[in-house]
Amino acid sequence: QKEVEQDPGPLSVPEGAIVSLNCTYSNSAFQYFMWYRQYSRKGPELLMYTYSSGNKEDGRFTAQVDKSSKYISLFIRDSQPSDSATYLCAMSDSGGGADGLTFGKGTHLIIQP
């Protein structure tokens, strides 16, 4: 089973707010977790990559993985209008997504100036 659940939004927040984006999944074999940002009519851009459970921080972005709850999150601090995009979670049971990634449907995020 490869289902990944993600709220499609839209999620609208004021500039400067902390944004929380989430995905749940059912396949306990998933070990590699990614967040991609996709602007309209563009290819997805890798934001964060984590392996197994734990936190990872990169600038204004923090990714959290809780494998026991099958729940992953992406936090964006000091949100900017340029963060307005669709955020896709993706996951894999193999390194590098060797046999393909399983994606959520994406959350459409709007940062209001």
Added chain:
Amino acid sequence: DGGITQSPKYLFRKEGQNVTLSCEQNLNHDAMYWYRQDPGQGLRLIYYSQIVNDFQKGDIAEGYSVSREKKESFPLTVTSAQKNPTAFYLCASSAWTSGTDTQYFGPGTRLTVL
């Protein structure tokens, strides 16, 4: 500049025609992938290839075909057997032999059936 290129950016197809979407990468990645994205949907895997001259079906391979004659290239043909081909097609590549790497995407091709 290293990266993944897809062409054309926009493609129009008449009913009953086969069309081929191009994907090229100069990242020296072993693995390449084709995904389809529909409005409000996540990406769905069509085909993938982990090595030259070998490829595997993904979740929605019916009506599509691929070839992998060169490491750098992984073209996708949308055949007339694909009943609903209008979508955004994304190519990706990965150095999957590294456990710390993941997939990187091209800019996409938007296919519309007239």
